[in-house]
Amino acid sequence: MYSLFGSLLTVGAMIGAITSGPMADYIGRKGAMRFSSTFCVAGWLAIYFAEGYWALDIGRLATGYGMGALSFVVPLMVATGVSAAFIMGTVLRWRVLALTGLIPCLILHVGLFLIPESPRWLAKKGREKESETTLQKLRGRDADISYEAIEIKDYIQTLESLPKAKLLELFQRRNLRSVVIGVGLMVLQQFGGINAVCFYASSIFEVAGFSPTVGTIIYAILQVVVVFLNTTIIDKVGRKPLLLVSASGLVISCLITGLSFYLKVHELALKSVPMLAVTGILVRLQVFSSYITANMD
Structure with a gap:
């Protein structure tokens, strides 16, 4: 059930991203943001008051839907907010953490009454x-x-x-290359396993013999630094070089992490296992931030 709980966030986000476009056209971006934030609020409340796994799963799914819908209406990733959540998660109980996630959702919901429509x-x-x-x-x-x-x-x-476009036009020769590149980058981004690494980072640190609290805090701090550096250099070096470096880094990080657990299973160089595992995970998470930055816009 733990694996299902982690996965439901991405399932909800996928559904939210698919439905948010028509929703924004029908009720406007402001209305779509209000609708999405309602799901986030309901999801966090369901998690906070949960007495069984069904309520937790429903809350996780609702929160994911709200996040996915908001990602289309407001395409902005704030690394500092994500990092703050990781750090708070090391010191707060999960119910209290759910309430902290509720606060920005409520602020967004109320603030939408004060801003004009598009x-x-x-x-x-x-x-x-x-x-x-x-x-x-x-x-x-x-x-x-x-x-x-x-x-x-x-x-x-x-x-x-303009004539209304049809879905099959995406697969015409003049459009196919752009579609394959754009969709391919996003699909490979998800199939690279980043969500599994993020959801289970603390567990991986613990199994490798490294403090999950220290590892999570290091990750959160590096996340802010890396995203800041990426946004300052992306216009200078271009997206393609950044994508190539990021993809290479993802491969190297997988090899390092895999090597650490290979050594652990075969009881070889056990003293180096924790540091190798931490290095592999942190490299993976940070180069993935570069990958995301290169894919923005």
Whole structure:
């Protein structure tokens, strides 16, 4: 059941990512964010009050759905938030940790009542007056929004005049290469096993004979540093070199981690096993952050 609990987050995220596009078109980005945050709130509450594994699983699935939907509406990854959760998890009980996850969801839910809707979505729905009013709020009271309002209107008209694309067009010769590259990168990213490593990092540290608390804290700190460095160099070195380095690092990290457990099973160089395992896991997690950064946008 522990494995199922970990996997349900990604299952929910997959469903949320698939449904969030049509949902954002129908009720707007603001409405989609509110709907998604409701699932996150409900999920964390279900986990906090859970008395059995069914409530835990449902809460995990709901939280995953909300995260997946939000990843489309607000495509932004904040490494510091993830790292903070890892560090807090080393000192807080799981029920208290669920409440800390609830706090930003509630802030988001309440804050959405204070921000305007997307001007483009309003214009797309034919609510041009509201679109201009919202645009004025966003740009400032004294800003001239006439040019931007016309640009949005022209964009919507151009978009609506285009023939509706069909799914099979993705597999046409002119589109196939881009689809294979884009989808392939994302699929291989998931099949690389990063979720298993993240979910079981503390257990791997413990089995290898290294302190899971220390290992998790080191990972959280390195996560912030690596993501910061990646975002500063990506425009200088380009995405392809960063992807190549990251992919090579993932292979090397797998070899190091595998070697550590091979030595442990065969009782060879046992003193080096903990350090090899920690090095392999940390290298894997950090180069994966580089992979994610290169895949952004």
